[in-house]
Amino acid sequence: MRDSKRLAAQYLTMRRIRAFEDRAETMARDGKVTGAVHASVGQEGIAVGVCANLLPSDKITTTHRGHGHCIAKGTSPRAMMLELFGKAGGTSGGKGGSMHIADFSVGMLGANGVVADGLPIAVGAAQGEKLLGRDTVVCCFFGDGATNRGPFMEALNWAAVYRLPVLFVCENNSYASTTRTETVTAGPGPSARAESLGVPAFSVDGNDVAAVDELAGRLVREIRAGAGPKFIEARTYRLHGHTAADAGAYRDAREVEERWTSDPIARCAAELRRLGVPDSDITAMDEAAEREMADAVAIALAAPWPDPRTAFTDVQDVGAPV
Amino acid sequence: MSQLTYAQAAMAGLSEEMRRDPRVWALGEDLGRGGVFGQYRGLQQEFGPQRVVDTPISESTIMGAAVGAAMVGTRPVVELRFADFALCAVDEMVNQAAKARFMFGGQARVPVTIRQPVGMWRSSAAQHSQSLEAWYVHIPGLVVVMPATPADNKGLLKASIRCDDPVIYMEHKDLWGLTGEVPDDADVTVPLGQARIARDGADVTVVTWSKMVHVSLSAAAELAKRGLSVEVVDLRTLWPWDRTAVLSSVAKTGRLIVVQEAVLTCGFGAEVAATVAEEMGGQLKAPVKRLGSPRAPISYSRPLEDRVRVTVDHIVDAALTLARA
Numbered sequence: 266m267r268d269s270k271r272l273a274a275q276y277l278t279m280r281r282i283r284a285f286e287d288r289a290e291t292m293a294r295d296g297k298v299t300g301a302v303h304a305s306v307g308q309e310g311i312a313v314g315v316c317a318n319l320l321p322s323d324k325i326t327t328t329h330r331g332h333g334h335c336i337a338k339g340t341s342p343r344a345m346m347l348e349l350f351g352k353a354g355g356t357s358g359g360k361g362g363s364m365h366i367a368d369f370s371v372g373m374l375g376a377n378g379v380v381a382d383g384l385p386i387a388v389g390a391a392q393g394e395k396l397l398g399r400d401t402v403v404c405c406f407f408g409d410g411a412t413n414r415g416p417f418m419e420a421l422n423w424a425a426v427y428r429l430p431v432l433f434v435c436e437n438n439s440y441a442s443t444t445r446t447e448t449v450t451a452g453p454g455p456s457a458r459a460e461s462l463g464v465p466a467f468s469v470d471g472n473d474v475a476a477v478d479e480l481a482g483r484l485v486r487e488i489r490a491g492a493g494p495k496f497i498e499a500r501t502y503r504l505h506g507h508t509a510a511d512a513g514a515y516r517d518a519r520e521v522e523e524r525w526t527s528d529p530i531a532r533c534a535a536e537l538r539r540l541g542v543p544d545s546d547i548t549a550m551d552e553a554a555e556r557e558m559a560d561a562v563a564i565a566l567a568a569p570w571p572d573p574r575t576a577f578t579d580v581q582d583v584g585a586p587v
Numbered sequence: 588m589s590q591l592t593y594a595q596a597a598m599a600g601l602s603e604e605m606r607r608d609p610r611v612w613a614l615g616e617d618l619g620r621g622g623v624f625g626q627y628r629g630l631q632q633e634f635g636p637q638r639v640v641d642t643p644i645s646e647s648t649i650m651g652a653a654v655g656a657a658m659v660g661t662r663p664v665v666e667l668r669f670a671d672f673a674l675c676a677v678d679e680m681v682n683q684a685a686k687a688r689f690m691f692g693g694q695a696r697v698p699v700t701i702r703q704p705v706g707m708w709r710s711s712a713a714q715h716s717q718s719l720e721a722w723y724v725h726i727p728g729l730v731v732v733m734p735a736t737p738a739d740n741k742g743l744l745k746a747s748i749r750c751d752d753p754v755i756y757m758e759h760k761d762l763w764g765l766t767g768e769v770p771d772d773a774d775v776t777v778p779l780g781q782a783r784i785a786r787d788g789a790d791v792t793v794v795t796w797s798k799m800v801h802v803s804l805s806a807a808a809e810l811a812k813r814g815l816s817v818e819v820v821d822l823r824t825l826w827p828w829d830r831t832a833v834l835s836s837v838a839k840t841g842r843l844i845v846v847q848e849a850v851l852t853c854g855f856g857a858e859v860a861a862t863v864a865e866e867m868g869g870q871l872k873a874p875v876k877r878l879g880s881p882r883a884p885i886s887y888s889r890p891l892e893d894r895v896r897v898t899v900d901h902i903v904d905a906a907l908t909l910a911r912a
Contacts, residue, residue: 357691382683388648396638
């Protein structure tokens with residue numbers, strides 16, 4: 266039997282991510298968020314189900330579509346929203362924006378603007394942690410598009426060769442940017458590629474947060490016990506555009522409509538009700554999530570810009586800009 | 588002081604740093620067998636395969652993994668074998684290592700030393716001979732180091748490993764066997780960004796780095812016989828580069844030749860020449876002269892390879908022309 270308390274906590278985190286993404290996209294369309302925003306609407310179950318099994322000392326790397334992973338790992342949405350607005354107090358002081366959010370204080374080693382580049386960084390972080398004698402698990406999120414890049418192959422091979430404590434999580438949403446991945450990909454898919462490199466692969470319905478939670482929990486325990494790297498292929502769907510500016514004309518409206526019937530948040534709410542959680546509790550969580558993110562936006566709108574002089578700080582120690 | 592080769596000096600520097608700091612480790616292809624040029628010989632025996640790591644031929648991940656390992660608090664020394672092969676890892680060097688600290692608002696430090704040997708050596712042809720230092724000087728966040736002597740290959744390598752910035756560390760393949768006096772003291776390092784006056788002179792300044800320091804010194808000896816006193820400035824570090832040393836030498840001589848092995852076009856010599864022209868154009872006794880390779884790939888066959896080399900004769904001719912101007 267599923268634990269309704271644990272599931273409710275995961276529901277709340279998914280709702281917080283959704284509320285963040287919805288507002289980030291609105292603010293991007295309003296021109297308040299000036300850079301690209303890649304929302305993870307529809308994919309929240311994976312971020313939440315996996316991160317629920319990580320310790321604060323565990324590390325993650327993520328992608329351009331990484332807001333959900335950041336929030337699920339414990340990054341402050343307020344600081345994230347400030348970053349999207351390019352304001353002082355943002356996670357990177359306004360230097361990075363949506364694609365370069367990081368929060369080292371919670372083990373979030375950075376989003377990445379280059380597809381598949383988080384994989385080598387993740388295996389290296391795991392190797393470094395191992396060298397320092399810590400039993401950290403590193404979790405690396407990426408999309409199906411990344412599986413066609415060389416660093417994907419290199420990093421999986423690397424993790425297997427050195428038996429590193431890495432959980433690879435492939436969020437397979439069927440689209441590489443705006444191209445259907447299957448039309449540009451040979452062979453049977455991400456899991457088969459992982460298996461061929463000696464990394465045991467497990468497939469899961471990524472829109473079922475409890476299923477993701479269960480699988481990730483087992484794999485993280487095994488990895489921490491020294492079993493070496495594991496691979497999750499989580500099937501999901503990106504319900505919104507590639508960016509906030511993408512109307513998604515390359516997809517049939519019926520396809521998207523049908524996928525909304527498998528929205529991980531609606532499914533989780535239904536499951537909570539089935540477990541006897543009253544509607545009022547669910548509504549209260551919805552409202553709390555919306556309130557939190559409305560506040561984050563209000564704070565970001567009112568916040569000051571960063572000091573322009575910081576354009577030249579944190580470049581390097583030796584030979585810094587003068 | 589000990590008499591060491593350029594390769595032995597680097598080995599001494601690396602092993603001292605690994606003994607001093609358990610967070611220092613090295614990764615790259617064939618390191619357990621001493622590395623492709625023997626510059627890691629014996630290190631895996633002393634430090635074990637966890638700290639001197641034999642890697643697959645996966646340059647992107649050698650570099651990317653070093654970035655991740657650096658972010659969690661270790662200090663990797665990356666061996667990329669040839670600057671030409673390092674091109675497979677340019678994304679990780681330029682988009683990740685160089686920018687992580689800045690992009691993440693100062694949360695990350697990436698203290699990696701990225702060794703990538705450069706230069707023409709034994710008919711190595713177009714994919715094993717290039718000198719690509721200028722590419723990296725262009726990238727904010729990187730430090731670029733090019734040692735010319737055994738002493739510097741120890742002291743600069745130690746300083747690079749201790750530096751919290753990512754350092755592109757370019758050794759010249761033709762210098763591995765060069766012998767010289769090297770300090771034994773494990774605390775001696777060579778500061779990054781400080782040039783060395785390799786020879787004092789009064790009439791012409793030659794600014795150079797890496798192997799061309801030695802070619803320039805031979806030219807200076809030849810020119811001395813012809814009554815011309817040449818000062819040779821070995822930059823040692825291209826970013827940051829020692830503008831003060833260059834400007835004060837040129838203030839003394841009034842004549843500048845910049846000598847590089849790399850392709851002349853958009854080379855680092857252009858930066859030195861432009862800076863001197865901007866800062867002291869009116870004080871020059873002759874126009875600035877740059878020497879470098881023509882913009883052609885490097886050949887295999889000896890006479891073809893030699894055709895693109897900067898030689899002692901080239902430098903002698905350039906200096907005599909400048910002195911007559």
